Amino acid sequence: MAVADFLITLVTFIAIYSLFGIGLNLKFGFTGLIDFGHVAYFMVGAYVTVVLTLPADAPTYGGIGGFDLPGLFAALGPLGSLFGWVLGVLGGMIAAALVSLAVGVPTLRLREDYLAITALGIATILNTVVKDEDWLFNGPYGISGVHKPLVDVFPISLGSFTVNMAVFGLLSVAIFGYVAYWLVNRFRDAGRTGRILMVASVGLVSVWYFVMPVVDGGGTVELTKNVLWLFDPTAGPNGGLDYDRFVLLLSLGFLAGGYHWVERTINSPYGRVLRAIREDEDVPQALGKETFQYKMQALMFGSALAGAAGALWAVNIGFVSPDQFASTITFFAFTAVIIGGTANNKGVILGTAVFWAIRNGTRFIDVPSQYSIQLAAARLILIGVILMVILYYRPEGLLGEQDYDIDLPTSLRGGSDDV
């Protein structure tokens, strides 16, 4: 498998988990809610979307639905099934938000550590329900044959091999160019440690991506494949844009949408109240704000984002099962958010990327299969240690808290003692 394909899968995962993390960041980083049950909404979003878009007579599925929304709308035209899928995703997001509403009612008034534990407990209960109630969503067997939007359209080919290579190749290089431009801008703004980190990481990735394939024996063919990453020469008779790449673009699109939406919220007066609640709930309450409602809304919004991420996850993997949604997923998201920068959406993306790089990067280490458990364990030990180290030496994360358009009044930002 070309390195490009590996990278595409990796970046897709990073995009989906980043969306998950941005939802978590809204709850935790900006509003101060420790939701240890966040993965439950990932699960609800995935399952509900899948069930809403599954064909009515799906084989081996014994649960409620297949409501076949894409099929329903297919009659409206070629984009009808896509519309049906989007409706399914919306359904998943709304379901996730509603579940979080039910969770929030008993838990949001509790103090923060009790909130964390009860949220975790409820998520565990929900997972058990999905796993054990076969009649609901097929129980432990999960649901396979997840509807993939527009899958029949792909691979997209524009005619001949050369045309495909030219067009998609050009697009690939253009995107590389834009990324390079963005990196250079950030380099200019970064401090000394930032610059060193950037040079190191970009350098490593570049060597791994551009140089290694040539050295490893693939020659210029491999290099070309990597450079023209949007173009998959093996997709169909003439090569073209295959489905995996579409899913990547779809995920990135969702991530961009979610990111933009959260950024706008955070930088509005509404977002300012959320941040005030995080600092000291008594203050906005004294000013007459119904803090419970704000917290609930943040909870629902963040959960809806997790639900959207869940829908993408289902499309990416192709099947859903309860084991994919264990509580440790939430903890990994917390790790990513904290590493990258709590209350910093860019930080969430960076942290998720770092986290996944560690998790998947070590897969390249050649180790006899009898030690695979040890390798997996070592990876998690490393992540646990990094988490503690970052919390101590740089608790604000790699990027620190982001800047806002509207700042909190200075009296709320860090208290002052009586003298």
Next chain:
Amino acid sequence: MNVLGIEGLDAGYGDLQILTDVDMTVGDGEYVTIVGPNGAGKSTAMKSVLGLTTYMGGSVQLNGEDVAGADTNTVVSKGVSYVPQTENLFSTMTVRENLLMGAYSLDEVPEERLRDVLDRFPILEERQMQRAGTMSGGQQQMLAMGSALMVDPDVLLLDEPSAGLAPDLVADMFDKIDEINDAGTAILMVEQNAKEALRRCDRGYVLVNGENAYEGPGTELLEDQEVRERFLGG
């Protein structure tokens, strides 16, 4: 030798400096007050003796021994005992246990001194087994002071002892403090109620903006025109 000597003290919290070049002494058996406007650093000066602030310079001496920047839990065995303004009790523990905790730094429980304290504050004897947090404000203040006296300190540090007390209890509180002082314990007291404090004390310091402003016998400060205008409401 002074029981407590503060010289050229710079102190604050974290990066924030509150006190600049503060001097203060408390002689053996003396009754000294610190008054001044809010935010002047009165409590900070007191807390610096206990090592509860960030030490930035100068000297703090107890019976001649330098304790500036020392660990808080080591200071109590050097002759000083402290009653904070708030949260000055172990509210989940009984009255008796609070008193025993007062004597924690001693090797053995001083039965005689426990007797003395209970005699001085009879209300505590009645309620020995009562949970401290369920007592009234005045009773809690008695317990806080009683606990501090268990080590028979050379100097007793009191941070706004009348704060939050009902007006009729305030006079009783100051009477008790007079009693303790008459028995030989030096007193260093921060007080918001400047009139009463200056009336009863031997000497007073007025701190303004973290620096020494005035010093002198209590009665003199009470009569001083400037002091009266600025801090005593004319």
Next chain:
Amino acid sequence: MVDAGLLDATVQGLITGSIIAGGALGLSLIYNIAEVPNFAHGDMITIGAYLALVFNNPGEIPFLPAFGSAPLVAAAVVGVVLAGVLGATYELTIFRKFRKRDADIITMVIVSLGLALVLRNVVLFLVGSKNIRYQSASVSNTNFDFLVTGGGMTVTTTQRQAGEVVTTGQWGYPWWLLVGGLLVAAAVGYGVYRAYRREEGFDTVYLVPPKILGFTVAAATVIGLGAFVQLAPQGTDPIVATRIGLSIKHLTIIGVVLAAMFVLNVALKTTKLGRAMRATADNMDLAEVRGVDADRVQLLVWVIASMLAALAGVLTGWFATNLTPNMGFTLLLPIFAAVILGGISSPYGAVAGAMIIGVSMDVSVYLLPSHFATYRVAVAFLILIAVLMVKPEGLWGDV
């Protein structure tokens, strides 16, 4: 054949509760005094169990030469001591540093999560994921059948020996003895209660709450009478019958945990260091002002809590027969539920909370259709959530 019923489920629940209590005792210390909601506690339990395994059954662990095996009790003692050393390490290398920084409760939670990840995967790394068991003497289960008949109550004990069900004993209690015995026990219990109780009025504080002492003495009297005054069987035609299964294992677990609870409570209430620990939990700054070395107290807290967790781990491993790297983590939620339910600030509260959780878990599994057996842990949670909605500070607050 007599069926195991509600009573048996309750007894099972008490044992489950004891195991949870073992963890809850340690967690309540850390939660209350160190102010860390310790999400690594489950994995500390696991580590304790595996430490004992190293000395008891080293052959099962890769990387280790098989250097012979120690009896479980000895291995447990060594394991508990080593766990204490580890606890000191956690405090010195991790939690002390964060405490010096005045880290808030959220940070402490996530730090403990990081530690949990590390501990669990160290076990996984060193031992792998296969099921392992302790080498210990096997303990046989005795079934007690209680038959209420026209004449009174008949008790039959049976055991499985060499594949056969063998009746090992049979006796009974006529009605007059049953009623009389219960009355005597109630009287004794009440008498103890009155004698032990001091003047009411000012929220007095006891070593053992008088009501609980009275109740315990009454229960002990019942059991004592039942053990020593055994008369002829009263017929075998039951009006009502039930069975409970008990073994030395069960009684040991309950006994060890109750003993630990009692010792901990006495230490906290009567010793100078125990007072210092409670004072630190109440008001750390004031404790320092009064001369308590809070750092030393916290170190002690982590050592004791780790040792208690290790003890809970050994008991769990012994009871469940198998050790797995996840064994502690699966207990984490019920343990937190127990501590929050019982009020963070007291060993008695933690154990009481654990018993409530344990009994409700096993009784609900008994009462619900068998399909719902996997919701055992969920029941613990539902109870916790229900209690927190009514009383956010827990059932007891301060015992």
